[in-house]
Amino acid sequence: MTPPDLATAVAAAAGGAPAAPIRAALVGNPNSGKTAMFNALTGSRQKVANYAGVTVERKEGHLIAPDGRRISILDLPGTYSLRARSPDEVVTRDAVLGRLAGETPPDVVVLIADATNLRLVMRLALELRDVGRPAVLALNMIDIATRQGLEIDATRLAIELSMPVVTTVATRKRGIDELVIQIEAQAANSATAPADTWTEPSAAALRALHREAERILKACVLPPRRPDTFTGKLDSVLLHPVAGIGVLLVVLFLMFQAVFAWAAPLMDLSNAGFEALGAVMGNLMPDGLLKSLITDGIIAGVGSVVVFLPQIVILFLFIILLEDFGYMARAAFLLDKIMGGAGLHGRAFIPLLSSFACAIPGIMATRVIDNKRDRLTTILVAPLMTCSARIPVYTLIISAFIPRQQVWGVLSLQGLIFFGLYAAGLISALVVAWLVRKVFWRGAAEPFLMELPAYKIPDPMNVARNVLQRAQIFLQRAGTIILSMMILIWFLCTFPGAPAGAVGPAIDYSFAGMIGHAIQPVLAPIGFNWQMSVALIPGMAAREVAVGALGTVYAVAGADTSVLGASLAHQWSLASALAFLAWYVFAPQCASTLGVVKRETNSWRWPIIMFCYMTGLAYVASLIVYQTAVAMGAG
């Protein structure tokens, strides 16, 4: 029997039918401890999905009250006001007001407040009071408030706000029982809640609410006797124009190292594991289509999902630690001017930096950006950053075509080209972001208006839970789409099989071969021969697969890429090789990235836009490179 069944049975045995389940929704300012409260209430009984039609995450969980009643808890995006300013906040407002299509209105609204920072949440509490739905106020972080010697008259506060007030410590699970009792008590009033008559408050109404909040605060709260001075002291270093930037660079460098280098052994391990598994299966099974499907399609496909996991876990560990500590907002403050110049939000630096390792964790990390447009712009440019999967391709071509010589006596020409490719990716990302801002989303640039929360030591359990949740979301949602794309690519490269007695590699006879041959005329102006064109199709699996794919079409077997390099050096002109490099700077040669964009934006529109603009850029860049090189005699 699962716990809910058990609870229902107990309630039934106690005489009396089990009472109908209660629906509660959590509302609160950002950084009030809402996520911690959600975890404290529901433990691991949670489910993350998306709201219909929007990219906003829907987190729901449930608990069983001591009397056996089931309470489902909906965690709503953090907000300062019911007057929504972002898609996330629209969800919060509509859920609270019961306007959200496909959602039953909550019986009780639970307002989570940071007890040490009540000013803004007081106004939200008044807004909720005026809406008239049953509500409970949880004064969270009461441990910190007590340490600071802050005194809150909870009884008076409850009268002023006409809602019960409980004190809680979400991270220590203190006060949760009392909160549950109050939720149950308030749920009884939900039938008599007034109809929804809410309208947007005007500036004058906001001022009035502020004055009312101020009066209540004066009446109920004595200022802290030992206010937090730690945050101020730390800020004078971390926000210092010189020291602050220094610390930021160290943090960024560590994060980059972690995602780039620390994840590598784990990724290699996972790659080797899946290759070994593929080899074992290959030996066990007779040759044929089924073997190919299992080893080349499914095992390789699952492997290509799992290989991202170390990077995702490490990246989110950093993000969640920095977020919980309170540093994320500071970093955004320090970088706002630079990122803002390209039309990006200060917080976009995390996704972009991560994208140097891999665009997949980078795109998943765009969640740190609240504003939808800022987030979409960042998603669109993230794949332009030079990810680690491009390195094998760059290495192959550069070592085969660029002579090992020194420039100005000190710099290696090969290294210089390598650096140039990185720079091209970075600069084009900033330019594209700027263009998107200027051309498509002219007008309403969001103001940068952000609370800098007090520093807090992150709670290890909370961090672990959130990191695991991210990993799970990745495997469940991004994983399925990546896997299906991998199987599709396998299918294209395998069917139809080569006819009996065929010469040349089998891929040449497959759909992938046909597509490659069909697009070759279009690619001729950029110097691609049919082998290169065919290799682009399996190369959609991941950028580094292009190396293997070229090996396949040129029928150069073996793991040693220098053989392949030598063979390419024979068959390609320098101009074609340079055009191929330029192509790989820009082209969307990664089905997984497109799949993740689809998942994160909840529509095919954005991956299609991304595919088109990146292909266009790649084509133009390769065309310029190829034609220039030919004109200079490298054709």
Place this chain on the structure above:
Amino acid sequence: MDPVRRIADTDLDGPLETITLVSLADGRRGFSGYIASVDAHAPVPGGLAAHELERRLLEMGFVEGARIEILHEGFIGRDPICVKLDDMRVALRRRDARGVMVRPDAAQ
């Protein structure tokens, strides 16, 4: 609300005409005072409509009578700024702070 009333609202002492208000956007590090008025008359170029910005500022706690002090400035062009607003810390860009008028402390 007309400007005179708004100033009167914040219980400032002294004759009205001697009060010089300084925009938060022009303050330097260490600048402090009380907010005398918040209204974004002029829309920010490329930004939000004025009335929307005003409401956002109000929602963040930039209200008449609030205590304000500039704690930190960005390193390029001293932008954005980090202010202490009553007992919380808020970061914003100078261009969005234009409409926040402050009555500076006497020492300044």
